[in-house]
Amino acid sequence: MKNVLIITSYFPPETGAASNRIFHLAEGLKDHQFNVSVLTPLPNYPTGQIFKDYKGKFKHSATENGILIHRLWIYASNSKNKLLRLIAMLSYSFSLVWFFMWHKIPKTVIVQSPPLLVAFTCMLCLKSKKRHLVLNVSDLWPIAGLELGAFKKNFSYKMLEHIERFNYKRANLVLGQSEEILSHVTSIFPEKNTFLYRNYPDFESPKLNYNPSNGKLKIVYAGLLGIAQGIYKLCQELDYSTIEFHIYGSGAEQVKIETFIVNHPELPIIYHGQVTRNELHEVLLQYDITIIPLLKRIYGSVPSKIFEYAKLGLPMLYFGGGEGETIIETHELGWIAEAGNYNELNSVITSIKSDMISESLRQKIIEKGKKEFDFKSQLGRLKNII
Template sequence: MEKLTIITSYYPPEIGAASNRIHHLANALKDEYDVSVITPLPNYPTGKIFSEYKGRFSNTSHEDGVNVIRLWLYASKSKNKFLRLFAMLSYSLSLSWYFLWHKLPNRVLVQSPPLLVAFTCMLLLRSKRRKLILNVSDLWPSAGFELGALKKNFSYRLLQKLEKFNYKSADLILGQSNEILGHVKTITTKPDLFLYRNFPDIIPPKLEDSEKKEGDTLKIVYAGLLGFAQGILELCKKLNYENIELHIYGSGAEEEQIVTYIEQNKDLPIYFYGRVDRKDLHMVLLQYDITIIPLLNRIYGSVPSKIFEYAKLGLPMLYFGGGEGENIINNYNLGWVAQAGNYSDLNSVLTKIKITDLNTERKREIQKTAFKNFDFRAQIEKLLEIL
């Protein structure tokens, strides 16, 4: 069986869309390839090496039919940009050392971002005999600028050069959105392009019959990373809580601030539950009326994978992030859209949601749409044809 290696900065037991995306991909490809995954020792989103991996420089295991090689890095979730840079550099150095002593196969798939890690791989693994596949899930450095994490200075221009080098060095680019593929085309026409949506590979729980009555409280749930990009703290502060509740699951950089805000505003119907294992989360989510998918700023190229996952659960969505994700919600009638960053519009949309419309029939229609249009296995079959 031909070998294929995937190089990523995130992989389970880490949580979040990035680790789930690569985990699903690796498991889907293992029937056609002997798949190995190279990834750092688990540390995300806590910024600390998970306890069971502490004290190790590397770890190799066989998980669900996939060989997983975990390499050392300096783990940090510091806001200090130099410490964040050093964390990325440390993984790049570990990768360079690994490449020096190990022969990699003729097919290698590299996850980007982080740009620096992807650059290390594209630079050191170039070969006429090797096919380099770049999986682009976000457009950096432009996404960093839109998030306010980067300024358009010398460092930004340097990152742009790395970005262009990565695209031009790839033989095939997988982009999670049409915006990403469109952006790549403005830089190079060399690689083949493939729209690879972050469809989940899940068997959703059965929907139980339930009906809502006029006057019932609208129960809204957010589940996921509590990072600065999601803006959950700001959401807590700006929501109009008349006849709604906000339930929060997850962990991340804003977690402590969110908990503090809830403790200081006990009169508000905000409930925080912390992190829940993904295998349990789906059943938890089904007890709520709608889920909210926010982004603090509209990020060009970004399409949250939650859209496809929640659709398969039959969960109506309130999307608050703009861009291509907004079009998907509208085109497939998956819920409601509020103008990105406009909390007045968000609260206005909430007042227009009729609780009586959130019945089991509506949820089954969403689920039916998801199974028809967001088929993970069908997408993998198309991908295998060009790998």
């Protein structure tokens, strides 16, 4: 049985695409007869505070569902202050170095990126002729940060570019969640081994029992309420004459969204808070369509929600541009609207009629997802090269 270590900054019980992605990868490799262990910080995302069950601990190790999970100390913070966020990343990096010094590390290591500095620490400390390093790239940083307005092209940005290239160079294999990510990597290192790894989750598709809305179209968003998703802006720009808007999740914009709802009681916006992933899968099925927005088109980004909702058979309205838009259109998973164009978004919503959202459409989406993104076939190919 081959040993593999996965190093990530996010893992359940934390919620969100990043933790779900790595969890499914760990479970999938375990099911393919790998002896899997995970290195991750003490749970703190997205609140920026260590979860109650882990407070006061420097390290916590336990075997969960056959996977050994080491949770290391981190200075937890979700502050917008760049210095505090840097300290948080560095604290986890220091914990990783300490762990590397006192533990035997398997020959095969999968490292999640971003965060760039955490990946850099792993690539710097673990590279050896006998070790096989796999870099799992879910977003292109620092490019994504530049497009979101978080960075400016200055000395700090140049340093991050050097770190990014160092990480790619040291990796024996790069996994990418999008074709754009892999194209970017091979534009820098043409001979680099790459593998397209879509985040198609491994759970049983639900039995469909859809009852269409008799009145307004019920649109749901579920996920991180962060700056990149732009849910607060969406609340301000939607035309509510024919829709209800339901929101699940938490994040940096949560307070602003809640305040907007309180100040506009006439608008049919309902914030449901945060629920577990299993609960979410149940409640999502009562809605007509889901919206997947990005405030701006981000090169390399393909929201994992696309693949999860395909598994659920939930029709999607994609409002983020780029490769995600192409996937929705090519595989007929729903509707698209030009990123940032709220007039077009409202026009597309108005064109969606209840008779379009049939149970047969949902079954078609499930079948498309299985055919195009099947998790087990991806893992079957991946296990032979890591």
